[in-house]
Amino acid sequence: MDFSLEYTEEQEEFAKEVREWLDKNVPKDLVNPRDPLKISDEQRQKRRELGRKLGEKGWLLPGFPRQYGGSDLDVDHRFVLSQELEKAQLAFPPYYDSGLTLAASAILVCGTEEQKKHHLIPICKGEVVTWQLFTEPEAGTDEANQQANALRHVRDKDYFILNGQKIFVGGLTTHPAPPDRFLLLTRSDLEAPRHQNLAMFFAPANLPGITIQPLDLFPPGTFAQISGVTVDTAPGVKHSVFFDDVRIHESYLIGEERDGWKVATATLNVEHGGGEARVPRQNFIIERFLSYCKSNPNIVKRLKENPQLLDSVVDIYIGAEIERLFSIRNAWLASSGRRAPYAGPQLGLYAKIFGGRLVTEMAKVLGPYAVTDDAEWSLEEGMFEVGQRAGVCFAPAGTPEAQKIIISRALAIGR
């Protein structure tokens, strides 16, 4: 066995190329606050620009076929790319975009050749940013319970008329510009049985009749999303999207009119951890926390006076080690082309449950400093307070309970 993430010679060579490119193209004045809300519009603009450059280079979806804007890179090279971006404190891509993670896979698997050419290239080039619109007020974990209707226009048969509401959508990309595309799941048939009554669209986000409203939520994203080297892919803000007699041309339909669930399943597999290997990540908040346990006189004194708190510190360390090892295991599974049906959702589940638990343990150790981002008195500019807010965020990419349903199926005990 070899647990090392060191590069092979071939990987090292590619890494050099990547480092040189990043050195030339990454703006020197990028700042990395812990709270996604604290990234300025100007900073977001720089990240968006960097995304376009990465796309031009074919590195936004490097594993995708060259003809659709990718680079045909194998796992070993993709691994290098994500490692080097991480070293440069950049997320991959450096902003929130469901197009790259979900829509591109859906289109590649279920789209027509014409759709692939038309849609994939702008996604891969970083020209468009996409939001995923699956969740509704009545369709949370029960994703198939769609109420927003996209029904064939009575006279104009090439069009669908869409009405309804989506919720918990997107990220901070309305600043400085709104999203360009929607990956949209809707009900397309009021009579057909469950799972056969849905349609998936990949459509422009600016059609007449669409209203986007931000939600006033307190979590910045899940703990995993905000504890990496940067918070760029954490949503920060979510939205409601309303559709009021929106006309969508049938050419935006991905798959057949009643294939929506099949297409959604293909993307959900990716979202639930079945796709690209997640590279083992440096956990910024835990690292800072552990260094505080050694160096902050206040914390050191608390630990001395109350040895029971040491248990909390050790719990955090052990949990982080297990999460790290699960991600290394998953990276190995992906890189060696092995299938372990429960490994993806297991890591997702573990990260969320552990995230929830570790913020509790952190608060025990840090005291009330854990819950303030006060400019004068907080620790690390409120880093731990962001962590506390993220620690109660379980829903993105499926609740732990949804992950358990998937794991149970993989273990052949679920329905």
Next chain:
Amino acid sequence: MNLDLALTESEEMLKKTALDFIKRDAPKEVIQTLQETDTGYTEELWRKAVANGWLGVIIPEQYGGTGTPLTNAGVLFEALGTGPLPGPYFSSGILGSLIILEAGTEEQKQRILPAIAAGEQILTLALTEPEYSWEPGAVQTTATSKNGDFVLDGVKLFTIDAQAASHFIVAARMGKEADPAKGISLFWVDSKSDGVSVRRLSGFLAGRSFEVKLDSVKVPPSAMLGDKGGGWPALKQAIARAIPVLCAYKVGGCQAVLEMTLEYSRTRVQFGQLIGRFQRVQDMIIEMVNHADAARWTTYEALWKLDTQRPATRSVHLAKAVSSQAYWEVCTLAHRVFSGVSYSKEHPVSFHTRASRYLYHYLGDPAYHRQQIAQFLTA
């Protein structure tokens, strides 16, 4: 990519051989019987294990073993842990060998290691005492010089595999020093020596834990392993290297219990449906999977670090803290899924429950290893 968590071809073969051995030579009826015996093995099983080279798996070739890496031993003990196969295989072949390798003189290595590999000598460590601890301060047993020999006096408690052992490695104090780690010597003691008495501790879950009394036990100078008073650092090093192999045995136990629980939940019907369909049962099984995988990967990473001469201290503490707890919890959860049927002494879950309990504290319990982790996190 260098990252590769697959077993090598030879490790796969070893795993298969060991799993076949469990299936053919140590099925559950045999394991149940072995558990009741004081030695945990039969001559026939022992001979087969020796013939397979398992007692010399980490002993260098020049001392009669095959000298394979610790990871290889981990693969072997993971397979044996699925039984869980009782007997002094780990005590002698891994821990005993490592102590001789770390503490012994060249002459002692040449004399003792080939005998371990050939299964002719069976060693076990007699370290812990009534004040139970894996720290040097708890060693109260004394060794005094008398007419050129040494005389040992004391009580060694919770000594694993003592009845099977032909020899004990006894840690004894030779003088009071300010640093408790100093002044401890290690002795290779014939278990049939005058003054040695061995008694198995009672209790279903006590497994093969023993009291070993040393009452004026006389040993020659050649029995002292290494330097006088310098035994502790060598012993500590040997234990650190042995721990992940013991953890691998627990990983095998976790995996076996998990698999039988999965199988049961796929066949057992209550309220007109398979119990695996109940989400509360699924919750327990998913917790078991997480425990088993956490134990597995912490263990194999520690083995890899040791085999590649990377700093491994943290990983060893982590592996032992995680896998001891994992094995314990996996068994407890299995009893909740199986319920009544698993309380039978004939039921394999009960074998593992027993092993998970009596091996929980062995070589340091989770509380001890967590304390070690806490020290480097806050120092």
